[in-house]
Amino acid sequence: MKITRTLAAAVIGIGLCSRASAVEPLPALGADPAHTSVSGLSSGAFMAVQYQVAYSGSVVGAGIVAGGPYYCAAGKLFNAASCMGHAPSRPLKPELMVRAAQGFAARGQIDPLDGLQHDRMIYVFSGTKDTIVYQRAVDATVSFFKEAGVPDGNLSYVNMVPAGHALITPSFGNDCPANASPYISHCTIAKYSYDQPGELLKFIYGPLNPPANPLGGNIITFNQREFASAATGMAGEAYAYVPQACAKGAACRIHVAFHGCKQSASVVGNDFYQKTSYNSWADANNIVVLYPQVNASTIPNNPQGCWDWFGYTGQNYAQKSGAQMLAVSAMINRLTSKP
Template structure:
């Protein structure tokens, strides 16, 4: 399935496969309401699938002084989408349109670093990066994932790239409920004896102990608005609740922190705890002194699939340190280390002007079309012909209300 189908329709369900009998399943415990208290964090890493993989890369690049490595299932290079939905759909997942080369995106990164909007890319040199792309994955084109490998290697990262698995577009785990080649909810696949999670963690950490067969820790459910810029998680397409799995040993001793970001259609409000329960991270967390932080996206206008913002549906600053979702996740990371999160406030951010084709505005939910003409949502201001060639610049002044800039 190509990305345009993923964005425009739910993937058809495919057959399920039972988890390997040699793997012990350890169900994630029921969530306990709490806060992200301070822990002795010795290193911070990020991982993710699809839109979560794109955001994992954005976080690693923009905050390379915070994150020391990344594990990414099926995503492309930093800011491939260039704040354009069409580019995201047809160049950065499908490859029907030309996309920025890794060299061009590397130069973009250097330029932004010089302006202070992302951390210096020299920080990426020597960082462990683990990448995965399945041969049955028709959602993200292999060439796009290859660009991500090139991008990281050119900055000196230590890249390991698994591109031989028969997996579909999914997180792959020995206890995943779906068959290996599936691309269907909840997007956690089982490829038999393969254990990409162990492979990823081994590359990131150097070595790992075997996964636990029973979990000792707790699953903390916390209010994400506490960490969101503006104090409103829903306003930046993040769910009300986030989660953190904390092994018992991490309550009193040093631990690593792994931030794990779900893909589209995989957020808690849709699939529940599927990734937390079947992703096989908690089992390794228990035996390897690792806390797993599970931030949650949700839906909003322009983001009906609950994706993370990697093409600019919520903010034109999405790939910068000032990107609202990225800032929220980093606030969570800081809180885990004992830093006090910024006080919540209801201050409304200054509206950002968004320039895009009229077609892109309508598909993102910023405008609508009538008789071939495009109109701004809410204000009904005329924007011109509805096509991919006519562009207009608009901004949101209140929920579901857009005006010309």
């Protein structure tokens, strides 16, 4: 296989241990299915909420960065502005969303909501400078989980950081107040760089080893089409970070990191799946990080490359039978399967 000078330079720059490989199937690693968690920014945060609620029996926690409550849009794009806090005259009513979730659960379309009441850890973040998803919308997310029965001690709401609409990393990205691509920023709090992936992973899993530097595992590029047809809006390729111990058979945990709108690899390159700190924490703590991908498309109608939290793939989008939900579940099942 020929390697261009540009690619060779990129490989040297990121180190052999963390390079992305050629496209291949997602491997069966025998990961521990009892320790799966999710997180995301923006539409990825809405997706993380959906996945946590729908699969509450098996997902132990979620990190929600600038995302609204479950089933907020009720399958209608018209409701999206309210769900993002852009329509203060139409305040969100989390109790109605809990009622909808209870109905889905009663019909077996999602897991019973009492799954959220048993050791499910929910980290929620809203920056005070976010002008894309306003805090009033994220407040409603916290209210939803409380209404659904998540104990106060299992909820962490960080809402005093002067951050814009972004995932917050220790050193990469825009200045803290920015609301701009690649929607990754760095913020200093009390003279320390805020490390959001680390904070949410520690809240979900408890004490963790310090992040690894350098990395010892590998970023893999895998064929996502095996799990998701083009009709789902999902990309042909996706990524995962696999620590060396996990590749050798250790019983590792799984964390799914959902990018936001206009933040897939087709738009921001490797910024989300390589330049945030997820992989460093994962490497030191035997966590496989799955980075599924959604690209902009006209069919289905998804011009900004968002995860489906308002129904562009069908009215079952927030249920376990939703096209994107099924695809992510299948990826997790592959990772937890025995080699």
